[in-house]
Amino acid sequence: MPRSSTERNPLHAGYYADSANQARVPIVENVRLARDTYRMRFECPEIAKRIVPGQFLMVRLAGLNDPLLGRPLALYDTVCDSVGKPIGIDIVYLTVGKMTRRLAQCVAGDELDVWGPLGNGFPAIATDHLIMVAGGIGQTPFLALGQEYLGRRVYGATSRSVQSAHKVTLCYGIRSAGFLAGVADFKKAGIDVRLSSDDGSIGHPGFVTEVLRQVLAETSSENRAVVCCGPEPMMHAVAALCKRENTRCYVSLETPMACGIGICFSCVTRVRQPDGSWDYKRTCVEGPIFDAHKIEW
Amino acid sequence: MDLSVQLGRLRLPNPILVASGTFGYAREMAGLVDLGRLGGIVPKTITQEPRTGNPPWRTVETAAGMLNSIGLDNDGIEAFVAHHLPYLASLGVPIIVSIAGRTQEEFVRMTGRLAGLTGIAALELNISCPNVSGGVDFGTDAGSCERLVAGCRSATATPIIAKLTPNVTSIAAIAKGAEAGGADAISLINTCLGMAIDWRKRRPLLGNVLGGLSGPAIKPIALRAVYQVAQAVKTPLVGIGGISTIDDVMEFFVAGASAVQLGTVNFYNPKASMEVLEALPGALAEAGVKCTADVVGTLLSNR
Ligand SMILES: Cc1cc2nc3c(=O)[nH]c(=O)nc-3n(C[C@H](O)[C@H](O)[C@H](O)COP(=O)(O)OP(=O)(O)OC[C@H]3O[C@@H](n4cnc5c(N)ncnc54)[C@H](O)[C@@H]3O)c2cc1C
Ligand SMILES: Cc1cc2nc3c(=O)[nH]c(=O)nc-3n(C[C@H](O)[C@H](O)[C@H](O)COP(=O)(O)O)c2cc1C
Ligand code: FES
Numbered sequence: 001m002p003r004s005s006t007e008r009n010p011l012h013a014g015y016y017a018d019s020a021n022q023a024r025v026p027i028v029e030n031v032r033l034a035r036d037t038y039r040m041r042f043e044c045p046e047i048a049k050r051i052v053p054g055q056f057l058m059v060r061l062a063g064l065n066d067p068l069l070g071r072p073l074a075l076y077d078t079v080c081d082s083v084g085k086p087i088g089i090d091i092v093y094l095t096v097g098k099m100t101r102r103l104a105q106c107v108a109g110d111e112l113d114v115w116g117p118l119g120n121g122f123p124a125i126a127t128d129h130l131i132m133v134a135g136g137i138g139q140t141p142f143l144a145l146g147q148e149y150l151g152r153r154v155y156g157a158t159s160r161s162v163q164s165a166h167k168v169t170l171c172y173g174i175r176s177a178g179f180l181a182g183v184a185d186f187k188k189a190g191i192d193v194r195l196s197s198d199d200g201s202i203g204h205p206g207f208v209t210e211v212l213r214q215v216l217a218e219t220s221s222e223n224r225a226v227v228c229c230g231p232e233p234m235m236h237a238v239a240a241l242c243k244r245e246n247t248r249c250y251v252s253l254e255t256p257m258a259c260g261i262g263i264c265f266s267c268v269t270r271v272r273q274p275d276g277s278w279d280y281k282r283t284c285v286e287g288p289i290f291d292a293h294k295i296e297w
Numbered sequence: 298m299d300l301s302v303q304l305g306r307l308r309l310p311n312p313i314l315v316a317s318g319t320f321g322y323a324r325e326m327a328g329l330v331d332l333g334r335l336g337g338i339v340p341k342t343i344t345q346e347p348r349t350g351n352p353p354w355r356t357v358e359t360a361a362g363m364l365n366s367i368g369l370d371n372d373g374i375e376a377f378v379a380h381h382l383p384y385l386a387s388l389g390v391p392i393i394v395s396i397a398g399r400t401q402e403e404f405v406r407m408t409g410r411l412a413g414l415t416g417i418a419a420l421e422l423n424i425s426c427p428n429v430s431g432g433v434d435f436g437t438d439a440g441s442c443e444r445l446v447a448g449c450r451s452a453t454a455t456p457i458i459a460k461l462t463p464n465v466t467s468i469a470a471i472a473k474g475a476e477a478g479g480a481d482a483i484s485l486i487n488t489c490l491g492m493a494i495d496w497r498k499r500r501p502l503l504g505n506v507l508g509g510l511s512g513p514a515i516k517p518i519a520l521r522a523v524y525q526v527a528q529a530v531k532t533p534l535v536g537i538g539g540i541s542t543i544d545d546v547m548e549f550f551v552a553g554a555s556a557v558q559l560g561t562v563n564f565y566n567p568k569a570s571m572e573v574l575e576a577l578p579g580a581l582a583e584a585g586v587k588c589t590a591d592v593v594g595t596l597l598s599n600r
Contacts, residue, residue, distance in 0.1 A: 011322075011372055011380040018328035022568050060565055065361040065513050069565050098358075115329070115567060258356045258363060259564035262325035265318075265341070265367050266356035280349060280370060285325065 013285035015120040017261045019157070021046040022115040024062055028088060030106050035178035036095045037137065038104050041079060041088055047116050048078045048086035052156040053145035054252060054289050057089070057116030058260040059103075067099040070113070072257045072284070074141045074229075077185075078155065089114075092182060094137040118260050119288045122227060122250065129221040130165040132191075133212050133238050134172045135230020136179065141252050142170055143182060145227065146191040169194060169215055173208025173234070177201040209237045216245050228292065229254070239292035249292035255283040270296035298578040299588040302336070302556050304533040305481025307419045307456040309391050311336035312556035312589050313546070313574045316537050317395040317421065317460075318342060318367065319511075319560040322381045323388065329567040334574060336556060337391040340381065342423045344396075345403050347373035352504040357493045362514030362539075363561060364491050366505035369397060374407055378414065386416020393458065397423040401441070405448045412453035420455055422446065425462030425487035436462040436487075439474030446478025458535065460484040461522075463515075468522050469529035476530045484535040484558065485526060486519045512561040513539045520552050527553025527594055541569060543576035547584065553594040 021044075028041040047057060058070030079088035095101045106112075122145055130149045132142040147153040149165040170186055173196040180202060186193050195203025196211045204211050208230075216224070228238045229252040242249035257267040262285035271281040271294055278296040281287070300311035314337040315323075322340045323332055332338070350370025357364045371377070374396075385392045394417050398404035404422065411417055424435035424442060435445045442459065450457050459475035461468055463486040475483050488509025493502040501507075519538020526534060536554030540546060541562040549557050562569040577589075586592045 009380050009384070011376060012324055012384075016325050016328060017567075020328050022329060022566075067358060068361055068512055068561075069358050069363065113566065256354070256356075258358070258365075259567075261329065261567060263319060263321035264356065264365070264564055265321075265350065265370050266353075266365065268350070268353060268355065268370070 013262055013282060015285050017115070017118055019050050020115055020118060020261070021050075022113070023047070024111050024113050027106050027108055027110045027112060029108055030104070033092065034181040037092065037179060037181045038095070039076065039090055039092045040103065040106070041090050042112060042114070043088050044114060045085075045087045047114065048089050050157045051075050051078065051089070051117035052121040052160060053148055054122035054141050055117040055119050056260070056288065057091070057114050057118065058257070059091070060113040061099065061102055061106075062111040062113045067102070069258050070115070070260060071099045072118075072260050074252070075117070075144055076140050077144050077147070092137070092140045115260070119284060120286075122289050124160060124162040125225045125248070125250070126163050127221075127223050127225040128166045129219050129224040130168045131212065131215055131219070131224060131226045132168065132170045133208060133226060133228040133230070134170060135208060135234040136174055138228075138230030138252070138254070139170070139172055139182060141229055142227070143185050143189065146170065146186065147189045150190050152189055167192065171196070171208050171211040171215060173197070173211065173230070174202070175199065207237070208234065209241055212238060212241060216241075216247065226250070228252070232297075235292070236297045239295065239297070243293060250289050251292045251295065253283050253288045253290060255288070257284050260284045272296050298581055300577065302589050304458070304535065304555060305456055307391070307458075307481055309336045309556060311574065311577070312550075313570055313577065314339060314393070314535065314556060314558040315563060315570055316558035316560035317423065319563045322385065324381075324384055326563070326567065330571055332388050333390060335390050335570060337393050337418065338385065338388070339393045339395050339421055339558060340385060341371060342369055342395040342397045343371050343374050343377045344369055345374055345398060345407055347371065347376065354502055354504050357502045357508070359491070359493060359510065360514060362510050362512035364493055364503060364508035364510050365488065366503045366508035368505060374410060378410070382414065382416060391418035392416055393419045393421050395421040395423050395460070401445055401448055404445055405452045408449040408452040412455060417455055419458055419481065420449070420453070421458040421460050421484060422449060423460050423487070425460050436471060437465050439470045442471050442474035443478040446475050446480050450479045456481040458482045458484050460487055462487045463518055463522050464490045469525045472526040472530050472532070476532045480532055482533045482535055482555070483526065483530070484537055486515070486522050486538045489515050489518060511539070513541060515539045516545060520548060523549055523554050524552045524596070541566065543573050543580050546573055546577070547580050547592070550589065550592045551594070551596050553596070555590065555593050
């Protein structure tokens with residue numbers, strides 16, 4: 001886990017970019033995984049050796065003024081050399097706008113400006129059944145997390161130790177079968193994958209929350225925990241279900257960001273305070289992972 | 298090469314500063330920037346009372362720039378003094394505290410509160426924020442600008458900088474007011490008022506409808522403002538607006554700025570201030586000068 005800042009200053013955020021590295025890096029490959037969905041690999045040993053699941057990077061097309069700002073993208077997985085040293089990063093992205101559409105046109109050798117690792121990353125949750133709930137491209141933080149909890153991979157400079165879960169399930173909801181990405185990676189890691197689709201073209205026809213309800217009903221574990229990433233209404237629904245089921249739930253927010261490092265105050269989200277009121281918190285330095293029950297949806 | 302600069306009563310080790318609202322409270326940047334090397338840090342503007350700020354969206358990217366309507370989200374002057382200032386003061390860098398009041402009295406009261414506190418090198422009066430409604434706009438009237446600067450000057454021995462908005466008919470006229478009021482330096486520019494629209498939804502994109510444009514897109518406007526004000530006043534100027542490279546910095550010096558602040562570039566190239574600082578001695582040497590001051594305002598006439 002990234003350390004929280006040492007000073008106990010009530011106005012200082014928990015997860016500044018203290019171990020972040022900024023570099024201009026070459027793209028190694030950029031491959032299409034599914035409809036509008038690509039996996040990009042780039043070399044960046046300094047970031048790869050430090051990053052943990054749930055953390056993100058800011059990625060910018062080098063040398064361009066439009067798009068001007070970096071975009072936050074989650075760690076999908078680290079890439080290791082032949083002796084197991086992390087040297088590269090894989091991200092998986094959906095083309096939705098100005099920057100990601102350009103990103104899809106990049107080829108090996110093109111350069112990116114990247115800075116990271118950023119954000120808090122997932123906490124080390126003591127659980128024997130980790131249930132990961134993804135809406136669409138919200139699946140990206142979960143390959144690394146699942147691998148870590150099943151003891152397949154370690155991440156981070158201090159090789160943080162998470163207590164292994166006996167079982168990791170991914171509930172993965174998509175619009176339509178064509179968007180399905182990375183399922184082979186998840187299955188190879190030993191993750192139990194349950195699908196749903198809006199149009200019924202694959203898996204359970206309907207919402208991923210219905211799949212989650214089923215998984216929660218099946219699991220015998222008292223000690224289960226849910227992590228979730230996807231569109232906000234879906235995360236809200238998952239949080240509400242977990243609350244009813246008395247289950248711990250962490251969400252990874254996809255708040256738009258301009259800097260990713262806490263200096264612009266644009267990525268705010270409403271977080272409940274101990275006194276019951278809410279305050280705007282910067283998602284990039286207080287999150288992106290939050291206890292779902294503390295978000296003022 | 299002597300990089301130090303003198304802005305009225307304020308001496309800075311070098312002319313590369315970072316702009317208010319684009320560098321957090323500096324603590325955020327400690328891992329990416331060697332803070333001790335900066336010529337000065339202007340933390341995010343503080344107000345008397347805490348402010349929640351505006352609802353999202355607070356920023357929108359535009360061509361070579363961005364709009365923001367953060368709305369002076371801050372925890373108020375007392376929280377700043379108690380929790381941010383001790384850290385800032387420990388950095389060994391000139392700290393220029395940016396303040397915004399709703400009235401002349403509030404500005405003067407805040408100035409008095411900060412007077413004599415350890416670790417404050419100067420105050421920057423933010424009389425130019427486009428995101429706060431209500432209150433007199435000191436940045437658009439030369440007379441109230443003069444009275445405000447004079448009032449704050451008499452409340453403290455700390456050097457005073459006035460930060461101006463470009464959203465006026467004649468920025469030189471406002472600058473003259475700041476000079477008459479006794480400003481040690483004038484910072485320019487704050488953001489240019491703008492907006493962005495989603496025509497399909499027929500809605501403004503910013504939560505606050507209007508916001509301030511910053512980044513490379515506004516550099517020509519900022520250069521023009523520095524050039525015009527340099528003709529009108531003798532007070533040293535601090536150039537701000539779209540600066541991202543050493544060439545940008547040198548252009549502002551030649552136009553008449555004695556120092557510069559880097560803003561939006563910190564968002565998309567967190568190391569920019571260090572890159573510019575490293576390139577500065579070489580650029581001054583190329584200009585054939587021995588110190589920054591010798592290149593300031595050296596623009597030649599085309600005729
Ligand atoms: C921590 C984190 C991790 C992420 N990880 C991934 C990932 O692994 N893979 C992935 O594909 N995506 C991920 N995202 C989302 C990704 O950052 C965005 O999809 C990306 O920034 C889109 O950039 P663009 O230029 O292509 O789209 P844009 O042109 O910026 O627009 C994309 C959409 O966002 C809307 N939008 C733009 N600006 C704002 C704003 N200020 N406020 C609200 N909405 C706005 C637009 O209307 C449009 O619908 C992550 C986001 C966060 C915060
Ligand atoms: C997100 C954001 C927040 C800002 N907040 C402040 C502020 O609190 N006080 C202030 O004086 N200027 C503020 N500014 C203006 C900058 O300090 C600067 O004057 C302006 O952005 C132009 O410089 P740039 O183009 O290099 O960013 C802000 C700018 C941005 C982009
Ligand atoms: S994205 Fe700038 S403060 Fe979070």
